[in-house]
Amino acid sequence: MTWILGWTVSLLAYIKAQLVLLLLYVLSAGPIPRHVAFEMDGNRRFARLTGRCAIEGHSDGFHTLKQVLEICMRLNIRCVTVYAFAIENFNRPADEVGALMNLAEERLVEIAQNGALLNQYGVRLNVLGHRELLPMHVQAAIDKAEGMTRQNDRAILNVCAPYASRHEITLAVQSVVQQALDKENVDPSSITEQSIEENLMTSLGGSPPLDIFIRTSGVKRLSGFLQWQCCENTQIHMVDTYWPDFGLWDFVPILLDYQRKMWARDLSKLV
Numbered sequence: 001m002t003w004i005l006g007w008t009v010s011l012l013a014y015i016k017a018q019l020v021l022l023l024l025y026v027l028s029a030g031p032i033p034r035h036v037a038f039e040m041d042g043n044r045r046f047a048r049l050t051g052r053c054a055i056e057g058h059s060d061g062f063h064t065l066k067q068v069l070e071i072c073m074r075l076n077i078r079c080v081t082v083y084a085f086a087i088e089n090f091n092r093p094a095d096e097v098g099a100l101m102n103l104a105e106e107r108l109v110e111i112a113q114n115g116a117l118l119n120q121y122g123v124r125l126n127v128l129g130h131r132e133l134l135p136m137h138v139q140a141a142i143d144k145a146e147g148m149t150r151q152n153d154r155a156i157l158n159v160c161a162p163y164a165s166r167h168e169i170t171l172a173v174q175s176v177v178q179q180a181l182d183k184e185n186v187d188p189s190s191i192t193e194q195s196i197e198e199n200l201m202t203s204l205g206g207s208p209p210l211d212i213f214i215r216t217s218g219v220k221r222l223s224g225f226l227q228w229q230c231c232e233n234t235q236i237h238m239v240d241t242y243w244p245d246f247g248l249w250d251f252v253p254i255l256l257d258y259q260r261k262m263w264a265r266d267l268s269k270l271v
Helices: 002-028 043-049 054-074 087-091 094-112 117-121 136-148 165-182 193-197 248-270
Strands: 035-039 079-083 123-128 155-160 212-215 235-238
Touching (some): 035 054, 043 054, 087 094, 094 123, 094 136, 117 123, 123 136, 235 248
Parallel strands (some): 035 079, 035 212, 079 155, 212 235
16 A cells, blocks of 8 residues: 555656646747846745744755756746845844855855756856955855856856845946046046946846846845846836745746736737
8 A cells, every 4th residue: 555655646746747847838938038037035034934043944045046947947048147145144143144155155066066957957157246255165166166167058047145236336337437447538428328237247247138027025125136137128026925935836927927018019019
């Protein structure tokens, strides 16, 4: 009897997996966003809700990232950007920040190593942010992980850590001004929206324009994440699910909404 039960459970798991693949195949037949961003919010609240410490919530969040990233790769989404650590997060308790740094060191190399998810789907890793603020051992792990994926060119994963939009925009403006000074061209008109955008961290990493922005946990604000990149063409979704609980069934309605709007836009061009 035990083997029958085990066989039944395995069969149901197989059927479920095949149905998920079929769903992703059907979705991929419609318009697919090139660039999706996730503000992975709610790890600590999820941990408290389940009676565990904050770092366990962050660890759960990493596993969710791997699952969501695989969904995106199966849909042939070109670029995924995630908000992993804000500059202001250094103000959190020292033990939590230290545990997060250790977790980052372990997981960055794990996700990029040969045979792992990024290698499997040909994803290049870019870590964007004020990296000099990170401990040296984390900076070394970032360099190693980025190096392991440097030859990948099918897709991009941007991990923003430690990151703030104001810092990114400030650096972009400084770069544009310096370029103008280097050319002895200090004409203010040479500093344009386009020139600033070309010097953003995401643009330098080769990321396409942002199509979909998703924030989990029910908080309805950008909180310093991709504030320049969120433009009139970006579809913004604030979902109530905590990030560790976010999955395919949270993502599908967002993708369907994107496809509906793309079809409506294309139809309007024909009228």
